[in-house]
Amino acid sequence: MELILEGILKAIALLVSLDPEVLGITALSLKISGTATLISLFLGVSTGTVVALTRFPGRKLVVSLINTGMGLPPVVVGLFVTIFLWRNGPLGFLQILYTPTAIILAQAIIATPIISGISLAAMQNLPANLRLQILALGATRIQMFWLLIREARLPLLAAVMAGFGGIISEVGASIMVGGNIKGYSRVLTTATVMETGRGNFDVAIALSAILLLLAFLINFLLTRIQQRERPR
Amino acid sequence: MTAAGPLLQVKNIVVKRGGIPVLDIPDFRIERGEVLSLLGPNGSGKSTLLLTLSSLLKLHQGKLIFKGREIDGRRSELDYRRQIAVVFQDPLLLDTTVLDNVASGLKIRGMEKAGRLRIAAEYLERLGIAHLAKRSASKLSGGEAQRTSIARAFATRPAILYLDEPFSALDPPTREALISDLTRILRETDTTAAIATHDQMEAMRLSDRMAVIQQGKIAQAGSAEEVMNHPVNEFVASFVGMDTVLTGRVLENHNKHRMMIAVGDREIEAVGNFPPGEQVLCCIRPENVTLSTDSPEEHSSARNNFSGRIVRIAPHGLFYRVDLDCGFELISYITRISLDSLALREGRKVKASFKATAVHVIRKST
Numbered sequence: 096m097e098l099i100l101e102g103i104l105k106a107i108a109l110l111v112s113l114d115p116e117v118l119g120i121t122a123l124s125l126k127i128s129g130t131a132t133l134i135s136l137f138l139g140v141s142t143g144t145v146v147a148l149t150r151f152p153g154r155k156l157v158v159s160l161i162n163t164g165m166g167l168p169p170v171v172v173g174l175f176v177t178i179f180l181w182r183n184g185p186l187g188f189l190q191i192l193y194t195p196t197a198i199i200l201a202q203a204i205i206a207t208p209i210i211s212g213i214s215l216a217a218m219q220n221l222p223a224n225l226r227l228q229i230l231a232l233g234a235t236r237i238q239m240f241w242l243l244i245r246e247a248r249l250p251l252l253a254a255v256m257a258g259f260g261g262i263i264s265e266v267g268a269s270i271m272v273g274g275n276i277k278g279y280s281r282v283l284t285t286a287t288v289m290e291t292g293r294g295n296f297d298v299a300i301a302l303s304a305i306l307l308l309l310a311f312l313i314n315f316l317l318t319r320i321q322q323r324e325r326p327r
Numbered sequence: 328m329t330a331a332g333p334l335l336q337v338k339n340i341v342v343k344r345g346g347i348p349v350l351d352i353p354d355f356r357i358e359r360g361e362v363l364s365l366l367g368p369n370g371s372g373k374s375t376l377l378l379t380l381s382s383l384l385k386l387h388q389g390k391l392i393f394k395g396r397e398i399d400g401r402r403s404e405l406d407y408r409r410q411i412a413v414v415f416q417d418p419l420l421l422d423t424t425v426l427d428n429v430a431s432g433l434k435i436r437g438m439e440k441a442g443r444l445r446i447a448a449e450y451l452e453r454l455g456i457a458h459l460a461k462r463s464a465s466k467l468s469g470g471e472a473q474r475t476s477i478a479r480a481f482a483t484r485p486a487i488l489y490l491d492e493p494f495s496a497l498d499p500p501t502r503e504a505l506i507s508d509l510t511r512i513l514r515e516t517d518t519t520a521a522i523a524t525h526d527q528m529e530a531m532r533l534s535d536r537m538a539v540i541q542q543g544k545i546a547q548a549g550s551a552e553e554v555m556n557h558p559v560n561e562f563v564a565s566f567v568g569m570d571t572v573l574t575g576r577v578l579e580n581h582n583k584h585r586m587m588i589a590v591g592d593r594e595i596e597a598v599g600n601f602p603p604g605e606q607v608l609c610c611i612r613p614e615n616v617t618l619s620t621d622s623p624e625e626h627s628s629a630r631n632n633f634s635g636r637i638v639r640i641a642p643h644g645l646f647y648r649v650d651l652d653c654g655f656e657l658i659s660y661i662t663r664i665s666l667d668s669l670a671l672r673e674g675r676k677v678k679a680s681f682k683a684t685a686v687h688v689i690r691k692s693t
Contacts, residue, residue, distance in 0.1 A: 225419050227383045227413070228413065231383060231408060231412065231413035231489075232479075232483075233432055245421075246422055248422075323465075
């Protein structure tokens, strides 16, 4: 008990004193996962929207692949990204293994199917005739595309947050492809793993508190969005 | 733009769903300035026809000709869609304010902000929802939302306004108010319109012409009088309900409930409250028309008594249909016993009677 209490007190001290190392790790985490989410946003929303609005042979297979991808285990992604980026792997010439860029790549691969899948569902949840109504208002195909995205903007925002939430708390791929290098590729989750291993529970608790706070904020916003009414 | 020729012409269109033809219209027209109703039961294809006319559905065959030019290819389709408007059964509003919704068609057409908001405000006013301008579209009642959708359609000043069952989801008082407002605005703006509906009363009130749709084909098209007095087949007869329909004009209105209505050179007494001069349709169900060979009207509560000549007698299921010429057309249903005991035959003079309360009066829109 004493161990936990002491850890919590020290963690509070670290947070209140704005410990530079803790802040640095948090900032890097936000930067890496934020960039990966942004990349996934473009790939995921456009994939989800196109699959939702078009009919083509093999569409069902694509939908199943997206849905499978939503549950992609991060360690599997980490493994394959490592293999691809390995010095004599197919993408070894890029020389980005054990860099923040590699983490961004792995996290984008994890988040893209999540955002695609939720975007697909969001677009399919719009009223069936809305597409026709927008065309009847005189919209070009591109105008229709944007108006539909605008109509689904809240569930799409939810998709983005789900994607972000999924990768900021992910540890397997980040440690495998980032290497947990101090001040360079050390993020909240990988630092927590390491500090716990070393028995530095105070730092680990402080880092976990930040992660919990982020998770809470994301879920709070998601709930707010899901409670909102749609127009008739 | 030439004034001659129909506004929209349909040639040999076929629409299929899952390989099965759901619409097959060899020839159909929408004339300038008319209000047309597409009348049919659920699943008859009237909505499919409406969506096809508004170029929102893919044609498997045939063509649409708008103002004498064929709609062909993406460019001319867009051009056509920017000259029409469609109101669906669900209001399908965008997630923004009421004012921005009404302005959305104009925004899509690239009109600058001040101009489109001014026009949007004008149509909000016309539909009596100016007070809702700043309200979010997600916080409207069903009637308010449909008014917004109709205002949005009118705001683009469409050459043809298409409405797909626009009142079906509304409760009766809301529907009633919206129908009379729509009628007024259609008249004020002189808009050509086509309305898909399954309600013959709605069709009669709103439209100049009706087309009855049966299994993807147009069974009959014409004025309400033509279609209802002379249905071409049993389907049309059973669907439109087979009333005698007479066009008339209100002459007098006594104490706001008893009206004298001029039909040709005859006068019909009816119950209702429309101002003198109003154009109306009088609907009389054939089972409410009594025939006699002497003159009993002094002791009867039937306020309408006309002498007429029997034009035709035809069996109609379990009874007989008698077509009369009383200076206007009138249909009566009688039983075999009455036919025999009165010795009715074609060409014979008879007395036809019906109560003032048996006349259903509908206000005519145009």
